[in-house]
Amino acid sequence: MATNLQSLILFIVCFGIFAFVALAKTDSQDVSALNDAYKSMNSPSKLNGWSSSGGDPCGDSWDGITCKGSSVTEIKVSGRGLSGSLGYQLGNLKSLTYLDVSKNNLNGNLPYQLPENLVYLDGSENDFNGNVPYSVSLMNDLSYLNLGRNNLNGELSDMFQKLPKLETIDLSSNQLTGKLPNSFANLTGLKTLHLQDNQFKGSINAIRDLPQIDDVNVANNQFTGWIPNELKNIGTFETGGNKWSNGRAPSPPPGTRRVNRDSEGGGGSNKALITGVIIAVAAIGGLIFFAGIIALLTRRKNSHHSSHFFDEEKGGSNRSKPLFTPQSSQKLQFDSMEEFKGQKTVDSNASIDTKVSVKRTSSVSFKNSPTFHLIPSTQGAATPDRFSSLEDSPDTRGVRVFTLADLQNSASCFSPNRLIGEGNIGRVYKAKYQDGKKYAVKEIDSSLLGKGNLEEFSQIVSSISSIHHPNMAKLVGYCAEQGRNLLVYEYFTSGSLNRFLHQSDDFSKPLTWNTRIRIALGTAQAIEYLHEVCSPPLVHKNIKSSNILLDSDLTPHLSDYGMANFHHRTSQNLGVGYNAPECTDPSAYTLKSDVYSFGVVMLELLTGRMPYDSDRPKPEQSLVRWAKPQLKDMETLMEMADPALCGLFAPESVSAFADIVSICVMAEPGLRPPVSNVVEALKRLV
Structure with a gap:
């Protein structure tokens, strides 16, 4: 009897211990995120209990960590002398x-x-740079946001539409520029706004009607216009160090909502306001009624003149045509992959009617993007008779002229520590100015330009500056002095797609499956612009993951375009693994060769592998050769997917993506689709 009782007690104790351990076990995703953060912060010894791999933050009570059940709910590590970054997880x-x-x-x-579920976010008094992450826009419960006293730069994105609970914003003492986002007007719960010691400009009208605002500091910026009367009676209002207009402020536009803080709750004023609104509504309604009658009569009178326009708006035959269809019978459709794989497309070398092309491409609309207008590229080479210097060329006046001394100062005399890239054409350096602006400066190897140095460089600048698309790295300016030829581009702090995909730390790969599709789509739209919008079509010749740059929102920007002639001369178009089979001869490179290279980039997104990896077993060294036979097998395809995705994707989406890849990397150029069809297929996956 006693033995049975002891056994029962022992069982209960063991079960209790097991249950406690099971309940204390932290969610594996939370553990990985904290492991990644710990390593990214250089594994600080001051964080007791933290580990770079594994562990139990909730069960072992890691320093600064609070949990609820198996989930981490709070991280409080203020003032611990931490360095490094926060990682990506x-x-x-x-x-x-x-x-x-x-x-x-x-x-x-x-x-x-x-x-996304943050209520309180404080990253103040650090050395963070870049911009405010757009993911803040998804934090519907956020009430406190403090990123003051850092080195944040650039313009604020319009991300504040759906943050009704946000009460405090502190972005003071950074290097933020541009105008205040219009969505500030949606912050109906905002009480405190500190933006002092930045470089904001424009007006502050976006915050004048916020009903609860009581503490505003916008001192030491570059704001202009008039100080809104609505803000002058709030509790704390600091405005010094700006460029305010003097004199009496003009009346607001009709219909502008105004808040009278002194008369809130006053019955007489409210009645007067209601009466005024009723009168205004009645007057406006009457005007709209009579305007409608006049418009109806006018439309009936002129309907025969505008019928073509209305037919197009209703969905005429032209509306559904693709951007580029050489022959209607050869348009590829992705609805049926068997049909898709059985079609052939017109070869890229086929002639195109330039006049028709110019008319067709003068204004092109991209879905989910603004409309872009093609600026015609230069026809014919510039001659010394037309201008005496590059700056005088009429074809290069759309970009800024930098001096060599200015660029040398901002790039530390092009020292090795400012070198951010090097290729067959030249080197790329990071230039940082005192006002916080950063540029990527590409110096073209002068030996590639030949004797007609100035004229040829003028053509390069003219060609590149005429290209405008949101998924292209923008040319900001150029410099041609003392025999040196430099192109100045916008700088992207997130680096290249190559960096995100192929860094050695497996815990630091941040790209979700949907993000990868969006990167592929944005890049495809950029290539589509070059191939099917520009007239004549432009071949890129250097499409690879290191030439796809990502901004703070991970929007892709294709770089190194307009350099096709140089890649031809070097007889080395691309890095190992990106070249299409026909590219053993540089002169054989066509638009379809670009499609092949882009297919390799999509394989990188799918597998997380490099195009060529000599460290792998020989059958796996070439990414295309290894992956292509497996793209049609669902079981092996799931095993091929990048391990960094942790299986977080829909199998049918991966399968459809693989179908697009397989047709892009076909050995025969004629079997590869035009990039516009690739764009349409990727849109369906998004």
Whole structure:
């Protein structure tokens, strides 16, 4: 009897211990996110209990970590002397509501994906750069946002439409520029706004009607216009150090909502306001009624003149045509992959009617993007008789002229520590100006330009400056002095797609499956612009993941376009693994060769592997050769997917993506689709 009782007690104790351990075990995704953050912060010894791999943050009570059940809900590590960055996996902390990493020495960009359920976010008094992550726009419960006293730069995105609970914003003492986002007007719960010591400009009218605002500091910026009367009677209002207009402010436009803080709750004023509104509505209604009658009569009178326009708006035959269809019978459709794989397309060398092309492409609309207008490229080479210097050329006046001394100063005399890239054409350096602006400066090897140095460089600048698309790296300016030829581009702090996909730390790969599709789509739209909007079509000849640059929102920007002649001369179009089979002869490179290279980039997105990896077994060294036979097998395809995705994708989406890849990397150029069909297929996956 006693033995049975002891056995029962022992069983209960063991079961209790097991249950406790099971309940204390932290969610594996949370553990990975904290492991990644710990390593990114250089594994600080001050964070007791933290580990770079594994562990149990909730069960072992890691320093600064609070949990609820098996989920991490709070991180409070303010003032611990932490350095490094926060890594890329914080967004996986789905239950995190409180994040305080203030008063440390953290640097780099803030993670582009932050936890969506945050209520409190404090990253102040660090050395963060880049911009405010757009993922803030998804934090519907956020009430406190403090990123003050960092080195944030650039313009604020219009991301504040759906943050009704946000009460405090502190972005003070950074290097933020541009106008205040219009969506500030949606912050109906905002009480405190500190934007002092930045470089904001324009007016502050976006915040004048916020009903609860009571503490505003916009001192030491570049704001202009008039100080809104609505803000003059709030509790605290600091405005010094700006460029305000003097005199009496003009009346607001008709219909502008105004808030009279002194008369809130006053019955007489409210009645007067209601009466005024009723009268205004009645008057406006009458005007609309009579305007409608006049418009109806006018439309009937002139309907025969505008019938073609209305037919197009209703969905005429032209509306559904693709951007580029050499022959209607050869248009590829992705609805049926068997039909898709059995079609052939017109070869890229086929002649195109330039006049028709110009008319067709003068204004092109991209879905989910603004309309772009093609600026005609230069026809014929510039001659010394037309201009005496590059700056005088009429074809290069759309971009800024930099001096060599200015660029040398901003790039530390082009020292090795400012070198960010090097290729067959030349080197790329990072230039940083005192006002916080950063540029990527590409110096073209003068030996590639030949004797007609100035004229040929003028043609390069003219060609590149005429290309405008949101998924293209923008040419800002150029410099041609003392025999040196430099192109100045916008700088992207997130680096290249190659960096994101192929860094050695497996925990630091941040790209979700949907993000990868969007990167593929944006890049495809950029290639579509070159191939099917520009007239004549432009071959890129250097499409690879290192030439796809990502901004803070991970929007792709294709770089190194307009350099096809140089790649031809070097007889080395691309890095190993990107070349289409026909490219053993540089002169054989066509638009379809670009499609092949882009297919390799999509394979990188799918598998996380490099195009060529000599460290792998010989059958796996060439990515295309290894992957292509497996793209049609669902079981092997799931095994091929990048391990960094952790299986977080829809199998049918991966399968459809693989179908697009397989047709892009066909050995025969004529079997590859035009890039416009690739764009349409990727849109369906998004």
